[in-house]
Amino acid sequence: MGKTRTLALALLAAITPLWPAGAEVPKVMASIQPIHSLVAAVMQGVGTPGLVVTGTQSEHTYALKPSDARALAAARVVVLVDENYETFLAKPLKGRDKLDVIALADLPGAHVLPTRKGGIWESDEDHHAHEAGGHDGHHHGAMDGHLWLDPANARLLVAAVADRLGELDPEHAETYQANADTTILKLSGLDMQVQAKLYPVMDKPFVVFHDAYQYFERRYNLSAAGSITVDPDRPPSVKRMAALRDRLKSLGSACVFREPQFPLRWSIPWRNRPARARACSIPRAPTSPPVRTTISS
Numbered sequence: 001m002g003k004t005r006t007l008a009l010a011l012l013a014a015i016t017p018l019w020p021a022g023a024e025v026p027k028v029m030a031s032i033q034p035i036h037s038l039v040a041a042v043m044q045g046v047g048t049p050g051l052v053v054t055g056t057q058s059e060h061t062y063a064l065k066p067s068d069a070r071a072l073a074a075a076r077v078v079v080l081v082d083e084n085y086e087t088f089l090a091k092p093l094k095g096r097d098k099l100d101v102i103a104l105a106d107l108p109g110a111h112v113l114p115t116r117k118g119g120i121w122e123s124d125e126d127h128h129a130h131e132a133g134g135h136d137g138h139h140h141g142a143m144d145g146h147l148w149l150d151p152a153n154a155r156l157l158v159a160a161v162a163d164r165l166g167e168l169d170p171e172h173a174e175t176y177q178a179n180a181d182t183t184i185l186k187l188s189g190l191d192m193q194v195q196a197k198l199y200p201v202m203d204k205p206f207v208v209f210h211d212a213y214q215y216f217e218r219r220y221n222l223s224a225a226g227s228i229t230v231d232p233d234r235p236p237s238v239k240r241m242a243a244l245r246d247r248l249k250s251l252g253s254a255c256v257f258r259e260p261q262f263p264l265r266w267s268i269p270w271r272n273r274p275a276r277a278r279a280c281s282i283p284r285a286p287t288s289p290p291v292r293t294t295i296s297s
């Protein structure tokens, strides 16, 4: 190697650390698909966020993989609903410095509802015993964690992510902001479309697999009549299944929704529904293309 080249390499090595830190796009991880699609929209044209819970898996039953832990360790920003909701993130986020955590539930102005109790949502005695004993898998604590199903919450997150990324990466701040503006407009348009579509069926009763749609029901004044399971990480009790069957009989032509990411054997009331009840399915349909847990930016 010639002397000039060696000198050039030495010079390059010397000046590299002087380049502004803002030139690098922050590595971002999103907890679950709906959060990921919002973050990906903000980062469009700049980078791609990584995703922890991929495919058809449920955040309620998710166990962190070593590849997730590595991706999280490399992240500069992690976006989630709340550590009490995506409980699998509590440990990897603990005690990390130089990490920005954006939690939707903590944003000023976020619409947060308590977990639904009483009436049809609380007819499983098992649930009381289970709750009293304490458990660690999911969100059925004080707060209902399915916040993104209220479009106002989704818009709030988009704005917060754009602001934070703009601070960390000023070079792309304008793009983040423009993307956020477009996404917020799209969400508002979608909100109006959904409102118009659901208006005629506002009074139609339906039963869902797990109590995940409170924000959506409130937003569009829907008439949910109950859930198959109280805890999304355990199958419903025999007693609850019998109670649900009675309830479905009394409701007549209600729709019963199952969620394919949960085992079919947990959805016995869906399969053994009364003749007039209709079987429906809520597929997991990510609005962003399938992504791997690794970060590329």
Ligand SMILES: [Zn+2]
Pocket (backbone or CB within 6 Å): 060, 146, 210, 211, 212, 232
């Ligand atoms: Zn849920």
